[in-house]
Amino acid sequence: MTTLNLFDFYEKLYFHEVEAREHLTVRLQVPLALLISTIGLLGFMVQNLERDQVGIWAHSFFLTFLISTGFMLASGYHCIRSAWGYEYAMLPVATEWDAHHQQCVNLYANYQNCNDLVMNAMRLHIYNKYVECSSVNASINEARSFRYHMSIKFFIVGVIFGFLAFICFFIGALDKGSHPKPTDISVVTPVELKGMAFAA
Numbered sequence: 001m002t003t004l005n006l007f008d009f010y011e012k013l014y015f016h017e018v019e020a021r022e023h024l025t026v027r028l029q030v031p032l033a034l035l036i037s038t039i040g041l042l043g044f045m046v047q048n049l050e051r052d053q054v055g056i057w058a059h060s061f062f063l064t065f066l067i068s069t070g071f072m073l074a075s076g077y078h079c080i081r082s083a084w085g086y087e088y089a090m091l092p093v094a095t096e097w098d099a100h101h102q103q104c105v106n107l108y109a110n111y112q113n114c115n116d117l118v119m120n121a122m123r124l125h126i127y128n129k130y131v132e133c134s135s136v137n138a139s140i141n142e143a144r145s146f147r148y149h150m151s152i153k154f155f156i157v158g159v160i161f162g163f164l165a166f167i168c169f170f171i172g173a174l175d176k177g178s179h180p181k182p183t184d185i186s187v188v189t190p191v192e193l194k195g196m197a198f199a200a
Contacts, residue, residue, distance in 0.1 A: 007123070010130035014091070017137035021088060024144050028083050031151050035076055038155075038162055042069060045169050057172025064165040071158030075151050082147035089136035091129055100125060 042065065049061075092100075101122055108117040169175065 007127050007130070010127065010134055014130045014134040014137070017134050017141055018088075018090075020141045021137065021144075024082070024141065024148065027148065028079060031075070031079050031148075031155055034155060034159075035072065035079060038159060039072060041166065042072070042162060045165065045174075048175050049169070050174055053172070053174050055172070057168050058174060061165055061168035061172060061174055064161045064168060068158045068161035068165055071154045071161060075154035075158055078147045078151035078154060082144045082151060086140045086144065088140060089133040091133060097122075 045061075045065065101118070104118045104121040105114070108114045108121070111117055
């Protein structure tokens, strides 16, 4: 492989890793939305749970609910770790390139082939930046992809146990709405009727 081919390869690799970063960010919206909706379902069951229930359905519900909650928390952790905490390496801004170009011009000003030396130095500097940035970004994208995979994996298991908890909640009649309680009514003060007295 020639130097020119390597330059083109690392240039494409750099932009590929930058594009992969955007794809990973977009893909994270799906598990995040699913996590929020599943947590809403778990919250609904907890809010409407009849706390005094005992028996196999109640114990099964508590067990599957706790397992589902644990997996959802693990999924959320990996989802957050996939989204934040990474510093991508980017190419310098135009002013930095211009400053480096000026340094090369000043360095090779007294040489006969000044233009060729400046262009080669600039090309080498750009080449090194492509190699450095694409390497850093590839490592970051790999770590983020792993976190994304783990987030989906834990989420699927959490959904399975959440569904089992919902089955226990529904079949076991653990909803407090299905257990109406008698309402105590007490008269605090008697009601006085005013008007004409009725004769017996």
